Amino acid sequence: MPTKIGRFDILGQLARSSFATVYKAQDPETQQTLALKVVALNNLPDRDDLVKAVFEEADRSKPLNSHNIAVLYGVGDEDGQLLAGAEYVQGNSVATTLARKDSFSIWDLQDIARQICHALDHAQVHKIVHHSLEPAKVMVQWDGLVKVLGFGVSSMNALAGAPTGVPEILHYVSPEQLRGEACDHRSALFSLGAILYEMATERKAFAGDTAEQIRAAILDSLPPLPHRLKANLNPSLSALIMKAISKSPENRFQSGQELVRELEHCKATVTKVAPPAPAVKPKTQAVGAAAGIGAKPAVPTGKPTAPPKPPAQPQAKASAAAPATATPATKPTYRVDPLVADDDDAGPAADSKKTFSDLEELPPLKEIFVPSISPDAESEETAPPPPLVAGGKKAVEKPSIQIREVAQKAIAEMRQLPPKLYIYGIGGAVLLIAVIVGAMSMHNYLEDRDSGGAKTAAAPVHATPAKQIVPPPAPALNPAAPQPQAEVAPPAPQPEVPTLTVEEQPQSAPAKSNRQGRTKGRAAPVLAQLTVSSVPAGAQITFDGSPLCQSPCTLTDIAPGQHVVAASKAGFSPASRTITVRPGTGSVALQLNSVSTTLMVASNPPGGVIVIDGRDTGRLTPTLFSFDKAGTHTVLVRRTGFLEETSTVNVQSGQPGNVNVTLKRLGSTDEIHGAGGKFKKVFGRGSASSMGTVSVKTQPKGAQIMINGRVLDKTAPYDFYLNPGTYVIDITMPGYRNLHRVINVEEGEKVAIEEILSQQ
Template sequence: MAPPITKAGRYQIVSELGRGSMGVVYEGFDPVIGRTVAIKTMLTSSLPPAEFEDFKARFQREAQAAGILNHPNIVTIYDFGEDSGVLYLAMEFLEGKSLEDMVKEEGAIPVERIIPIIEQVCTALDHAHSCKIIHRDVKPANIMVLRSGLVKVTDFGIAKMMSMGMTQAGQILGTPNYMSPEQVRGRQIDGRSDLFSLGIILYELITKEKPFGGQNLTTIIYRIINENPIPPRELDWTIHPGLSYVIQKALAKDPDERYQTCRELAEDLKNYKKLGDSVGPSATLVTRVPPIAQAKTEPALAPPPVRQTQVPTRPAPRAPAPPPQAPSPISEQPITRPAQHITVIPPAHAAPPKGSMVPWVLFFLVLAVGVGGAYYFLILKPQQAPQTVVGQPPVQPPPAVVTPPPATDPNAVPAPSDSTNPTAGPGAAPADATATPSVVTTNPPVEPAPAPKPMTVTPPVHVAPKAATGSVRPSAAQTGSLAVSSNIPGAQISVDGKTDPSWRTPFTIPGLAPGNHSVLVVKEGFAIVQRNITIDPGSPATLSVDLAAPSGEINIVTTPPGIDVSIDGQQAGKTPLQKAAKVGKHSFTLQVPGMDPYTSSFEIRSDGYVVTKRIDLTGAVAASTGVVDVRTVPPGASVSSGGKPVGGPTPATIRLPAGRYMLSLSLDGYQTLHVGVEVPTDGTVTVNE
């Protein structure tokens, strides 16, 4: 672990902000300019002296290259230097949260908030790429979202700096989760590698799944090189097909098949809804999938057979929105497919030839088949006696994928489109409302030329007169409910990262799948509360939380120690001091014996935030001092001398320069006492009142 430092060049170290695999980040102060800065130090203690000098020279070149980036969405680098063998960068100080922290604190982030963030990241990366600078380490922790909504990308070039001789055999600095295939292979990379990393971030934000997860580095790297993640829309049918397409294209294994610039990605992301419209472009994904039997034994780079899959360019008609319900917990297991290679063919806008009769022929043919099928089901086919279930909603079968029968069959019924729920045979089990919809794999669909959709006819279903409609849900016996309350009502509830505007305390969430669920209760101005709840089928569960003001921690360390500290006018103790403090700005005072009080401030920016203040008072403490031990009954009195506070509340141990003093002891509801004392050099005098 890197030892703490008190300065870096001319910059004063104020507090430690965080530690990582590459170094330590501090809050610093530039006394020349008079501004707050961020100081990032590099871990170089493991380098031999000769290698350190070589690394230092290359580090400086990379710092200078990153320093030329002048863009509102890129953190500004002010300075580079070395202090006592410690290499450091002085850069812009940012007040905000990293995208990584936002996800941890908020869970699911709405698409409407994700897109502006990614657009600004794209703008920053495009500018860097135009300056021939590749980031190499694009990840949520390096994307800062300020309070104003402005996004800043940090750590340009740091990954390359750290790779210049600091990687030992078998060691990878940082995590490879966001690396591109060419990057983990050690090949030459360009800006499209950063774009792949951005695609991984998009996948995680939209699906809340890791596209290339694994329990160890070997598994993660193998999947990045050889496997494609499940398309986002197959994980969650509510994801727009256009958005799913954008993410898949960004994650193409071959850089030539991705977006070529971040600007292209940002443009499609901004207009993703148009990518699924009938007037929008079409796209074909050409995937090469090895045979299943050979998937585990085939070399990673062996070219497998090719198949083509047409990506839908027209979104299916939306079914009625289901009522708010808790989703299934996010799986920790990676969801991937066998090795695939994706080639994206640019969208085409070709219109059908004018005057073509093919659509009309297909229309009348489908209409005839539909009418014939309806006549068979409604009139010719023997009817079964209707079964009515009283007091329960109708049990509906799960969606099924039906292969259309040959057109020559007079009783053929066209297969239902993706937007319909065809009725299966009797006895079909209901789908789990909270589970991820199952995916039925069929031969790749082939879209005909634009034509009216075929009619879909389903057999009549007899139901109770007032049966509920909407999405299929398990019965009450299969699910449980959760009643959440808080000491301050109106807090937003989320379950497993998903929520609904109506989920505000006190509220009961029905239809939760049995098992463990992560529950967040959030209200502005209060600390976030996280609880793990187990839901039993058919049983209601309750959760009551106490919302409290968010707080952090202040650590004050002085040289020498033993200095009295007051925070916000209240005696807090002696240094070294560790104390809880509410979110916000605070002032503190160090009472140095024989000197004017030292006053400064600190800020707790969020719940759990830790601030460390290190203050060197060497030389400020008088050489000839003594100690006054003051005790009162009742305790809690403040101690002053000459109208200036010197300590308290009692009992208090106060260090003062040697000499005579008239101490005043004050306590609300009691008469002020005046006590004369003589403080001996290096001695102690006791006052009992």
């Protein structure tokens, strides 16, 4: 085994045939592990046609970008060898699993076929056909991801053939490909059908000892139906596979998605067939007859009976223990998944596998009568034992009187009542309602009259000068008594406490002295004083809708009664209180709540990490943030594979802020090649016109170069190729300050970075 081919270091051999050899290799420039396929061209008569076809197919496959397709890095020819570098996939191929005789379940078939069809449909969109699909080219990784190998170089096997023996790929070639006709994606679906046939039956669909026999089988004959080779295989799955390997492309599936939908239907059919009781009934009866469980029990007689001899006589009472010499039951006819189906379900071990849910009916129970405990001895003796139904189960006790009979009897009695009784009942109800309404009206009238009288007594204070008005009670006018404080009352309910007490005196004096007494007895109005404060201070105070002052302030000459005090300030939510002011001095304090400022941070595409003022918030875009106060903030949004963006925003109180950045995608670092290498024909056959050149030179030399977070194995000075795009380049060296540069690489252009590093 060679240790080096071209510039690649050979790590091991993966596969070998008479036509080609596949090695596990490593690219020393990028330290990337890849699968290197090598074909010797010296012994091929049509080598030029083969090289041309492979190069053309590799160029057409460049747009392929599916997680189910192994990436083709490039092709080239050197020293009489055709080389193809592709993605190195770890896992097992379908061919390896078939060689181990490991069975595939319907779920395995569905999952593998679905991912293969996804790859074929993706290639169909780009008008690319796989010409050599076989089990060895279907790799299943350890995480279950399926990758199809050979896209871009499938014409190697299709055109080269094999010098000796029967090529393995011949078993899966479509009829139109054997006839040399033009092939489309339905040819690959034929190969997939042949692979599914072998996965389901563990036999090749088109077998033969020679190449001629295999070609004749593909062109002229049909293989046996899969469910005839595997009795427990679903017939619908068998029909699907036979449709996939139809001779005519028009009779096959026209797309991979169509095949997947049909396969999902087969999976659903299998899932529905196995669990239900009707499908399990033949097996349950057969096993039950052998174990003494499935027979229908007769009415218990209290005497033990012998176990049944043949399974055809199920009338005798069954026992929990069946004789060991019972005839084994026949194989059930229902279908199950081939991976789940047992090899033998009719043996003695089948009884132990049967679960409670599989039984159609429980074994008969032994009849035991337990008398109920009751203080009435007579009722105990006369009460019959509870009846038993077949199988020893206690019958459900039914009520002695049926509900329907009781209802019908009640309706009949109601119909016998005289009609006058209905009239009396309705009249009594109407009278009762009238009495209640009248009582409520009278209550409301009395309350209105009382309140009207009180208003009439107080009216002379403001408008009627003919009545005698006396001053308020002495305690309210006594200067030695402390003055009452203003009270703050909730809006509702309000206590009926008059601010001034007014009483009307009896008219016992002559009318001419009444006027003089009224003039001397009029009380002077008593005003209140109110001190208003707020937290925070400096709020605009509004009293009964009129702006007066800024807090804290004192309001004087206030008429006693109910008033509304409000406070407002920028950046805070307004607050208002309804208070009842009494004569004297009072105070009220209003609490203002700050209005939180909001900031919406979004990005295109979403999902970026948000960093505000240098602190990672742990949130992803889009997210709405709240701040306690206004201010200026620096917002940074970063996402893997994109250039991070920074924005500065000034958030105002009560006004929402918004930051929406567009993230620029970074270029791919999967293909970084050193400029000026010797092996130029591989990876695009030496054409670097579609890439750009980057030259990094530092003083002093030997600085470490990092591109989009990927460290290169070369140090400065270094020239290398990059695909067009945006890149972040970091240059570091111990003892010197780091350099951070963002560059844009254009196709066919050169970007030069020459820096003199500054010491720390």
